[in-house]
Amino acid sequence: xxxxxxxxxxxxxxxxxxxxxxxxRGVTKTFGETTALQDVSLSxxxxxxxxxxxxxxxxxxxxxxxxxxxxxxDTGTVTVLGAAVSRLTGRPLRALRGQVGxxxxxxxxxxxxxxxxNVLTGALFRVRGxxxxxxxxxxxxKLAALEKLDRVGLLAQSYQRADTLSGGQQQRVGIARxxxxxxxxxxxxxxxxxxxxxxxxxxxxxxxxIAVDSDLTVVCSLHQVDLALSWGDRIIGLRHGEVVLxxxxxxLSKQNVMEIYGRVTTSTGELDAIETELGSAVDDEPDxxxxxDxxxxxDxxxFSLARENRR
Amino acid sequence: MTLTLERRPHVADAAPPVPRAPQRRAHPEKIAAGxxxxxxxxxxxxxxxxxxxSLPQMATSWSNAxxxxxxxxxxxxxxxxxxxxxxxxxxxxxxxxxLFAAFFSVPLAWLAAANTSPGRGWTAFARFLGVLTRAVxxxxxxxxxxxxxxxxxxxGILAIGIHSIGxxxxxxxxxxxxxxxxxxxAIRAAGGTRLQEFVxxxxxxxxxxxxxxxxxxxxxxxxGSVILGYVGVAGLGLEMxxxxxxxxxxxxxxxxxxxxxxxxxxxxxxxxxRTVMLGLAPTGRGLGDRLLRRLGVTGQNxxxxxxxxxxxxxxxxxxxxxxxxxxxxxxxVGSVWICDIQWGDFLTVWSYLPDTASQFWPPSFGxxxxxxxxxxxxxxxxxxxxxxxxxVLASLVIGSLAARNVAPTxxxxxxxxxxxxxxxxxxxxxxxIVLIVVTGLGAQAGTIALAIGGVGLLGKLLADSLEExxxxxxxxxxxxGATRLQVYAGATVPQGLKALIGHSFYMLDTNIRAATILxxxxxxxxxxxxxxxxxxxxxxxxxxxxxxILVTVVVVEGLAMWMRRVFR
Numbered sequence: 001x002x003x004x005x006x007x008x009x010x011x012x013x014x015x016x017x018x019x020x021x022x023x024x025r026g027v028t029k030t031f032g033e034t035t036a037l038q039d040v041s042l043s044x045x046x047x048x049x050x051x052x053x054x055x056x057x058x059x060x061x062x063x064x065x066x067x068x069x070x071x072x073x074d075t076g077t078v079t080v081l082g083a084a085v086s087r088l089t090g091r092p093l094r095a096l097r098g099q100v101g102x103x104x105x106x107x108x109x110x111x112x113x114x115x116x117x118n119v120l121t122g123a124l125f126r127v128r129g130x131x132x133x134x135x136x137x138x139x140x141x142k143l144a145a146l147e148k149l150d151r152v153g154l155l156a157q158s159y160q161r162a163d164t165l166s167g168g169q170q171q172r173v174g175i176a177r178x179x180x181x182x183x184x185x186x187x188x189x190x191x192x193x194x195x196x197x198x199x200x201x202x203x204x205x206x207x208x209x210i211a212v213d214s215d216l217t218v219v220c221s222l223h224q225v226d227l228a229l230s231w232g233d234r235i236i237g238l239r240h241g242e243v244v245l246x247x248x249x250x251x252l253s254k255q256n257v258m259e260i261y262g263r264v265t266t267s268t269g270e271l272d273a274i275e276t277e278l279g280s281a282v283d284d285e286p287d288x289x290x291x292x293d294x295x296x297x298x299d300x301x302x303f304s305l306a307r308e309n310r311r
Numbered sequence: 312m313t314l315t316l317e318r319r320p321h322v323a324d325a326a327p328p329v330p331r332a333p334q335r336r337a338h339p340e341k342i343a344a345g346x347x348x349x350x351x352x353x354x355x356x357x358x359x360x361x362x363x364x365s366l367p368q369m370a371t372s373w374s375n376a377x378x379x380x381x382x383x384x385x386x387x388x389x390x391x392x393x394x395x396x397x398x399x400x401x402x403x404x405x406x407x408x409x410l411f412a413a414f415f416s417v418p419l420a421w422l423a424a425a426n427t428s429p430g431r432g433w434t435a436f437a438r439f440l441g442v443l444t445r446a447v448x449x450x451x452x453x454x455x456x457x458x459x460x461x462x463x464x465x466x467g468i469l470a471i472g473i474h475s476i477g478x479x480x481x482x483x484x485x486x487x488x489x490x491x492x493x494x495x496x497a498i499r500a501a502g503g504t505r506l507q508e509f510v511x512x513x514x515x516x517x518x519x520x521x522x523x524x525x526x527x528x529x530x531x532x533x534x535g536s537v538i539l540g541y542v543g544v545a546g547l548g549l550e551m552x553x554x555x556x557x558x559x560x561x562x563x564x565x566x567x568x569x570x571x572x573x574x575x576x577x578x579x580x581x582x583x584x585r586t587v588m589l590g591l592a593p594t595g596r597g598l599g600d601r602l603l604r605r606l607g608v609t610g611q612n613x614x615x616x617x618x619x620x621x622x623x624x625x626x627x628x629x630x631x632x633x634x635x636x637x638x639x640x641x642x643x644v645g646s647v648w649i650c651d652i653q654w655g656d657f658l659t660v661w662s663y664l665p666d667t668a669s670q671f672w673p674p675s676f677g678x679x680x681x682x683x684x685x686x687x688x689x690x691x692x693x694x695x696x697x698x699x700x701x702x703v704l705a706s707l708v709i710g711s712l713a714a715r716n717v718a719p720t721x722x723x724x725x726x727x728x729x730x731x732x733x734x735x736x737x738x739x740x741x742x743x744i745v746l747i748v749v750t751g752l753g754a755q756a757g758t759i760a761l762a763i764g765g766v767g768l769l770g771k772l773l774a775d776s777l778e779e780x781x782x783x784x785x786x787x788x789x790x791x792g793a794t795r796l797q798v799y800a801g802a803t804v805p806q807g808l809k810a811l812i813g814h815s816f817y818m819l820d821t822n823i824r825a826a827t828i829l830x831x832x833x834x835x836x837x838x839x840x841x842x843x844x845x846x847x848x849x850x851x852x853x854x855x856x857x858x859x860i861l862v863t864v865v866v867v868e869g870l871a872m873w874m875r876r877v878f879r
Contacts, residue, residue: 108493125502
């Protein structure tokens with residue numbers, strides 16, 4: 001159980017870092033005037049399921065993009081699976097990206113292509129040259145893609161156009177596409193922010209299930225505290241591009257998290273914003289009327305089941 | 312510090328500050344652009360006066376028309392087999408030219424689009440190449456290629472092809488710039504190469520728009536192919552020019568009628584293809600699906616495991632795509648066959664190249680001298696400007712009434728759309744020939760022909776743009792009790808204004824080149840000298856004229872780009 005009186009980087013530098021598959025050291029990134037990441041250091045061990053928590057604009061997406069080499073740090077290093085992502089280019093970078101699956105908030109499917117064709121694009125780093133549609137993929141790859149679709153429960157929709165699916169279904173396709181890479185790490189950027197609560201719960205449960213089954217390391221950004229607490233093993237809180245919280249979720253309550261945010265936040269206006277966006281109040285009464293909370297509870301059961309399985 | 316203390320009461324004594332509305336500060340560049348636009352409109356009006364369009368004169372020339380039609384007598388056609396062959400040849404030649412352009416436009420568009428280009432320099436290079444190919448009229452290209460290749464279809468195909476690259480590559484690039492970046496990013500995140508990003512992430516998104524562009528350009532090229540006949544490119548245009556040159560008006564008008572019908576048919580076919588292709592995603596419940604299910608061809612695969620799904624079921628969408636794809640391939644193969652391309656020319660052409668090139672350089676004004684040529688170019692520009700302003704005015708009325716959200720009744724909209732399709736079907740050159748007969752040689756005929764022809768395109772573009780405006784503001788005004796006209800002026804037009812400015816400059820751009828070409832048949836301006844120089848083999852003069860056109864088009868293009876940027 002982490003010591004809550006010292007919320008800052010409780011677990012950094014601990015034994016977990018020894019076999020870390022992700023290692024971020026002193027990363028700072030600015031876009032023009034705005035500082036997206038400020039001296040961020042963290043490391044993630046193999047098989048960990050980590051939630052990046054923070055408001056929009058706190059640097060979650062930027063951090064995730066750094067882990068896949070989609071952004072490069074101004075200073076500092078990013079090491080993923082033993083490779084210095086921040087210095088890779090060309091073929092080695094693509095090879096590393098192949099090992100890292102990425103699930104997007106807006107799914108990012110090509111709407112005019114079929115579901116199967118979209119999933120197959122996840123295998124592009126394994127083939128030479130371009131592919132349009134289904135042409136030119138080996139039978140084995142097609143079969144593998146269909147199996148991934150079966151895994152996410154969309155086998156029957158394989159030949160439908162992607163834009164005819166519901167949001168939840170499209171995100172399943174996004175997950176299948178990431179799985180098509182046979183990744184060792186799965187990054188997810190607000191995977192349920194565009195979905196209704198019910199689909200959200202299903203998608204989060206699916207990601208957790210797959211992560212446990214396939215022994216994946218997962219880094220997933222979220223902005224709902226309830227969901228983060230019930231779903232992740234560890235929470236890393238970001239605020240204005242800085243890590244303000246890094247702790248295991250076990251035994252942590254929503255109130256704890258909000259207190260920590262309260263402590264590092266000086267202006268009350270900002271705290272209000274945090275309260276609104278993280279979906280909670282810092283008062284002592286438990287929030288009983290929020291829709292998210294209901295589902296949060298519902299999730300809790302699924303996730304604790306998944307956790308049991310894991311142990 | 313003391314100073315401020317002393318001043319404070321003084322300020323308080325002064326008249327209480329009157330609350331003033333904050334002044335809108337216009338950006339200096341915006342003011343400059345606005346003034347330029349105003350100047351351009353004034354120039355257009357002056358041009359309109361200078362080309363001297365007078366209704367009385369047109370009325371008096373009506374007797375010309377009746378005399379002309381008396382002489383035509385009964386319209387006649389070539390024998391049917393010949394007519395069919397010529398039609399197929401024209402369609403095939405135009406199609407191959409357009410496909411040639413589409414093929415080379417893909418890499419050019421990739422370089423030109425800001426989001427796929429490897430660098431700014433490449434963007435500028437590709438855009439410049441596009442402007443260059445667009446600026447040289449296809450007639451000029453055809454003249455050159457007729458010199459270099461043995462007579463046949465190849466000069467026409469290449470002329471159409473190279474000239475079309477400009478527009479097609481630009482629209483291709485615009486489509487690439489409008490894609491959603493997400494799918495591309497997803498492929499990059501999964502370790503895909505740039506080429507894989509393009510083929511799997513960009514291409515599927517732009518394909519419908521690209522096909523629409525190609526079909527649209529094909530329509531334009533079909534109408535334009537008539538004029539190519541005047542410089543010796545095979546097809547209906549050549550036969551028509553022979554007929555008119557030998558004063559066989561009856562046959563000439565007959566062929567013109569066939570061309571008109573062909574253009575309308577192609578317009579309908581291509582808009583049908585566009586609708587099918589851009590249509591909504593298949594639901595699986597349509598007529599075709601039900602039919603296929605009844606035939607037992609389609610349906611879900613019974614085995615619901617991965618291996619059972621390995622082959623795509625023959626659902627309606629797949630059958631439809633296969634049928635259309637097969638048909639398209641068949642048409643292309645047929646086009647190659649009927650055009651009987653002399654492939655050997657591609658080998659022999661290189662030996663002619665230095666000789667041909669030397670005939671074009673150095674450019675000179677020939678026997679006419681610079682003042683005459685500049686005056687002629689000025690007249691061409693005046694025709695284009697005058698035609699553009701007439702087109703804009705007419706399109707505002709017809710195009711607005713053809714928009715679903717402006718037209719008072721669906722019937723009015725349908726009627727106006729029909730008018731626009733009909734106008735688009737008439738090749739400007741035929742319009743010009745008829746008008747020249749009616750009003751006599753000169754700028755007047757060219758201007759009116761261009762103005763009428765332009766309405767077909769600008770009216771359609773404007774109607775489409777107006778239909779695309781956000782419905783919210785219109786509903787808000789309607790809800791506030793505004794009249795139909797108030798809604799139109801207060802909500803619809805302001806939203807469509809940017810598109811109108813953009814389209815109008817596009818019109819001006821096309822009109823400058825079209826004005827040149829109309830000169831070939833006696834529509835006034837520099838085109839007349841161009842044809843003369845070409846027929847008299849004075850290619851140094853051709854070069855001079857081409858350079859003048861080039862400069863004008865580049866200037867207009869630059870102005871248009873600036874306007875679009877400022878009034879964004």
